[in-house]
Amino acid sequence: MGTFKIEGGHQLHGEIIPQGAKNEALQILCAVLLTPEEVTVNNIPDIIDVNKLIDLLKNLGVKVKKLGKGTYSFKADDIDLDYLQTEQFKQDGRGLRGSIMLVGPLLARFGKGYIPKPGGDKIGRRRLDTHFEGFIKLGAKFRYNREEHFYGVEAQKLKGTYMLLDEASVTGTANIVMAAVLAEGTTTIYNAACEPYLQQLCKMLLRMGAKISGIGSNLLTIEGVDSLGGTEHTMLPDMIEIGSWVGLAAMTQSELTIKDVSWKDLGQIPNAFQKLGITLEKKDDDIYIPKHTNGYEVQNYIDGSILTLADAPWPGLTPDLLSILLVVATQAKGEVVIHQKMFESRLFFVDKLLDMGAKIILCDPHRATVIGHDFKSTLKATTMVSPDIRAGVSLLIAALSAKGTSIIHNIEQIDRGYENIEERLRNIGARIERI
Structure with missing residues (x-):
């Protein structure tokens, strides 16, 4: 069983090219x-x-x-x-x-x-x-x-x-x-x-x-x-990987450019991150994410009620990104409900985030309420096991934002969906090694 060792708490910088879908x-x-x-x-x-x-x-x-x-x-x-x-x-x-x-x-x-x-x-x-x-x-x-x-x-x-x-x-x-x-x-x-x-x-x-x-x-x-x-x-670039890199930039307060993303095929993905307060700039067919030095604030509904991010068939939000959005919300200013309608076990990885100090209430197998830290306190490094592809990358993003050294086991789950991920992350300044 493969393992990642991650030294978190460092800002990243540069360009990253998404893999094929x-x-x-x-x-x-x-x-x-x-x-x-x-x-x-x-x-x-x-x-x-x-x-x-x-x-x-x-x-x-x-x-x-x-x-x-x-x-x-x-x-x-x-x-x-x-x-x-x-x-x-x-x-x-x-x-x-x-x-x-x-x-x-x-x-x-x-x-x-x-x-x-x-x-x-x-x-x-x-x-x-x-x-x-x-x-x-x-x-x-x-x-x-x-x-x-x-x-x-x-x-x-x-x-x-x-x-x-x-x-x-x-x-x-x-x-x-x-x-x-x-x-x-x-x-x-x-x-x-x-x-x-x-x-x-x-x-x-x-x-x-x-x-x-x-x-x-x-x-x-x-x-x-x-x-x-x-x-x-x-083949198109992988929209889930693109969303993963957006989440990574926000959580690590980094300046990143994601190249050749095929904006016209991203659907609700940019909008979902913008609802969490994350700034995305369209530069030709690239996404530019500036440093979120002052954090990012969740946009409530126009009547002031709490925001819900839920998956739906296209052109709704893809279920594969909800794990990423949930992790990103742990450092937002404000609260958000993540409603995973399609799969009843996909939110069970939140216990690892709770160990890291996140404020999350798992309401039932399909819904979690996240109360963001607004970067007033960082997540804590820990040792964890990747349960599936998207949860694995979500935990990796959490570990890269956390102070200290984290260990993620069962990284074969991450390798199932992300190409050569540690080398690509090191190229933008991440401190990660496969052991």
Whole structure:
């Protein structure tokens, strides 16, 4: 189990370039299975979850070539479907949440898709019903082995249909879209997710020859085609990492510039930080955060009532940033309620922040009230364990702002979502080492 040793309490300075988007990568890499032709993908982040998926594709028979930093070519012209029934696949697939999105492309192109119950973060239940209900509506037969937690769908030919999704699941929508592009006839998906990463997937599929309309809305119409061709795709910068660096700058009262952030795809993220009183300046396509020498003050609602920051489907605030916003609020002037609607275990990391001296009331599994210190007192260094990707980075931000030396164990969770994080932090003046 890896460990970070962090000497906190130092201001940072400089520029940081965000990595390619993790959540987009998991969708895009699964989509290469939809064609036997070569697909080239740029700006792929070098992180554990993405590298696991690339290895999974190799084991399936996809020819993978690394063409340069963050650039790979994929050719799925000789897929080994027998691998899907092996114990090795059951083991490999369990270790990665994004493996569920292999099912749609495999079902569409080969008539069968299997997956073990995926693992990943310990942040609460993540239902797969939306995925499989979509496949069933497209004409697939579903089976589930309870003893082995092994899911399967099979169909001779998928047929387009109308469906109203029970929730606007991003991965569920992506999976159903990838299945529907090769189905016979027209598929209409209402209450579809419309996150920028899903828009990116749809645009990539269009370049491959798919017929999709309504991109960017919650109503997608897909006319099935017989086959798809190769393409080249470049991934967006990771909006969650961008939000992490904004939070880091505020908490350490540092002057930072985040380069090439694709402002138009950030949605509510800048607004959420501004509600906490943090100054963000748009400079071309960069975010400049000045030193918050005098701190930052939470903006209450116009009637004076306490601010609530809550997650919601796009264009609402992404749930992946609430852990970061919660940590940033611990040094704000004022109070804020953090309402994590989607996952019931994601706020449980606040006990580590309480150990560091934060003032937080955990109201229930979904809501926490944070009373900010306004930098009148700093957080205290401590030893802690990272429970998931976003909580891990939130604790890392807290440790970098705290006086003294902190230890964070189980940093593999952070490595799952953040590329080469300690070196990039050292480049802007952080005192952090991997031990």
